[in-house]
Each structure stands twice: as C-alpha cells, then as structure tokens.
Amino acid sequence: MAAVGSNETPIPPVGPGMSAPTAARLTLTRPDDWHLHLRDGEVLAAVLPDTARRFARAIVMPNLKPPITTVESARAYRERIHAALPAGMRFEPLMTLYLTDNMAASEIGKARASGFVHAVKYYPAGATTNSESGVTDLARAYPVLAAMEKHGLPLLLHGEVTDPTVDVFDREAVFIDRHLMPLTRAFPGLRMVLEHITTSAATEFIRQAPDNVGATITAHHLLLNRNALFEGGLRPHHYCLPLLKREAHRAALVTAATSGNPKFFLGTDSAPHPRHAKESACGCAGVYTAHAAIELYAEIFERAGALDRLEAFASFHGPDFYRLPRNRDTLTLEKRSWTVPEELRFGKETGVPLRAGEMVAWSLVK
Numbered sequence: 001m002a003a004v005g006s007n008e009t010p011i012p013p014v015g016p017g018m019s020a021p022t023a024a025r026l027t028l029t030r031p032d033d034w035h036l037h038l039r040d041g042e043v044l045a046a047v048l049p050d051t052a053r054r055f056a057r058a059i060v061m062p063n064l065k066p067p068i069t070t071v072e073s074a075r076a077y078r079e080r081i082h083a084a085l086p087a088g089m090r091f092e093p094l095m096t097l098y099l100t101d102n103m104a105a106s107e108i109g110k111a112r113a114s115g116f117v118h119a120v121k122y123y124p125a126g127a128t129t130n131s132e133s134g135v136t137d138l139a140r141a142y143p144v145l146a147a148m149e150k151h152g153l154p155l156l157l158h159g160e161v162t163d164p165t166v167d168v169f170d171r172e173a174v175f176i177d178r179h180l181m182p183l184t185r186a187f188p189g190l191r192m193v194l195e196h197i198t199t200s201a202a203t204e205f206i207r208q209a210p211d212n213v214g215a216t217i218t219a220h221h222l223l224l225n226r227n228a229l230f231e232g233g234l235r236p237h238h239y240c241l242p243l244l245k246r247e248a249h250r251a252a253l254v255t256a257a258t259s260g261n262p263k264f265f266l267g268t269d270s271a272p273h274p275r276h277a278k279e280s281a282c283g284c285a286g287v288y289t290a291h292a293a294i295e296l297y298a299e300i301f302e303r304a305g306a307l308d309r310l311e312a313f314a315s316f317h318g319p320d321f322y323r324l325p326r327n328r329d330t331l332t333l334e335k336r337s338w339t340v341p342e343e344l345r346f347g348k349e350t351g352v353p354l355r356a357g358e359m360v361a362w363s364l365v366k
C-alpha cells in the first residue's frame, strides 16, 4: 500500500443534486492471521468463512481435544479445514503442532519435511483453554527445541506462568523474566513468537530482543483495557487469556503495533466458545473476533493516525518473519459502519462475537 492518501477515495463535498458522499476506501495487500483458533467439526465449518473472507492464510492453533501433536494428525486436520471451506473460497491453513512433555525430537524433522507444518506451539500445562497436555517443565522440551532450531521451525509461546502464587495480571511479565529470557539465550538461532502480548513489558522485551524473536497482537487487546471486564457488571465475553490489562498497557500495544517495527504482527487469537460456556459459573477464556477482524484493526490504526501502517502490520511483517511469500492479491475496506449481530451460529450452538449488537466503523468491500 502506498500512503493512505493515495489509496483513499477522497470524500467529495455534497452539493445540491449530489448523492451522498462516497465512503473512503482502503486497499491493502491481503492480510494473514498469525494466531487463530478454528476448532473442529461443525464449529470449524461455521467460523472458517469469517476468516477466509478476510485472510489468505492463518496459523491454526493445535489446542483441539485431543491436541494436534503429530504431523499425521496435522495432515488430517488440514484436510478437514480444506473440506470445510465453502466452494469458491481460497484459504491456506498453516498448521502447528502442540508441544507436549512426550514429543519426540524426530517429529520435528518430519514436520519440516511436510511443508504444511509451520510452527510448534508451547502451552504451559493448565495455562489456558485446552492446555491440559501442555509442557510441565520447559527443560524437558530442550531436545525438541534444539531440533526446531536446527530445522528452522518457529516456536510459538503462550507466554504466561501458571505459578498460583503469581498474580494473574503479572503472569506474562514473569514468564518473560523466568522463561523467555533464558530461552533466547539457550537457543539463539530459534525463531520464537510471543503470542497475544498484553503488556508494556512484553513490547519492551520484544523491541530489544534479537531479530529471531517477534510477537503477535490481537484486536481485542488493542481495543480494550481491563475495565471492559467489569463495565456495569461482569462481562464474560471480554474474558480471555492473557487477561486484558491496564490502559497504559493497551496504549503501549497500540504504539508497538502502529510503530512499523517488523517484530510485531497481526494475530487475532479469535477463539470461538459457545455462549453457555462463557456465561457460566466457571467461564471459558477466549474472544471471537474473526467476524470483523481486519475491520477492527483498521479502527485501531485509524484512531492512532497510522492507517498507512496497517498493511505492513497485517500483510508484510508476518510472512517475512515466517519466511513465506507475501500475498499478491488485495483486500478493500470502506469507511461505512455496520452493526454486529447479537449472536452468531457456531454449529448447533450460538456464540457472542466482540461488539455484539454494536457498530464497527469499517466494512469489507471485497
């Protein structure tokens, strides 16, 4: 995308006999989503078109039940995703493996050779949704990480400690100190992505880290601070992990995302859960944003006066980090507001998307 000025249709003045002004348009290289939950079965079929309408590719998270831990199960999941894609839609799922205490280092060579497995995902056991099989001690995973460093397969991190003595709002910052810093020293050649960052500590760490360390940022962490969890009452649909943080942290994320620094790129972490699982005495973590993902990022970048940097964040930094080609087609947005439905159908269940019943300022044109 050239400067936004040259891409935006200027809004003409409305004179007598003139029709309503044409909305401003923004055309960018088609983006990719570098952190996405598609689930499986009828939920997969229901949510996939939301992503495929906007993004050419997505890094698909492996936290199914049971998790995707082998190249063979990733191959089968990839085929189910392709089969669920409506006729005429194009979308490339970039598969990941779920790191467990028992993963054999030999799986990494197979993953690299497959051509469709693009990363391995680390969840600390018990940290988040479907993470029961996660790693109990990072030291146990060192042989696998060494194989990943050797084969050039990136490590994706849910970067929160699970230590119950650490305050839930501090779990990302403590993960960086206790685990990520030693990891970057132990594996200087391993590409790592700190996923869904939420704090100024994370933005500072990523900025000063070597080039092999990047981070994804979600739309909801750029839009909301932790007040959104308690606005007029408890708001389960704003509950995700890592938790939303203070306003100063949200502002630091916006600064990082809109800075043009190639270490930061788009990852929605869109995570569908049925309404009843969120509106519960023990609700699930995860926010659904795939229905309006790029439109929400456009709002954020526009508000920050940085629409001209949206394309790099959404369409260039991710593929460059993953050493994949940038997309060649484009996506066009229009500054025209629309109302998000109160709920969406996720197969037999329904779910509540971000901004349910409220307006989004940008619309998808094509």
Ligand SMILES: NC(=O)N[C@@H](CC(=O)O)C(=O)O
Pocket (backbone or CB within 6 Å): 037, 063, 128, 129, 130, 158, 239, 240, 241, 242, 269, 271, 272, 285, 286, 287
């Ligand atoms: N982010 C979330 O709150 N939930 C994700 C898991 C994750 O990305 O940690 C999910 O799978 O629902």
Ligand SMILES: [Zn+2]
Pocket (backbone or CB within 6 Å): 128, 158, 195, 196, 241, 242
């Ligand atoms: Zn996570």
Ligand SMILES: [Zn+2]
Pocket (backbone or CB within 6 Å): 035, 036, 037, 061, 269, 271
């Ligand atoms: Zn996630």
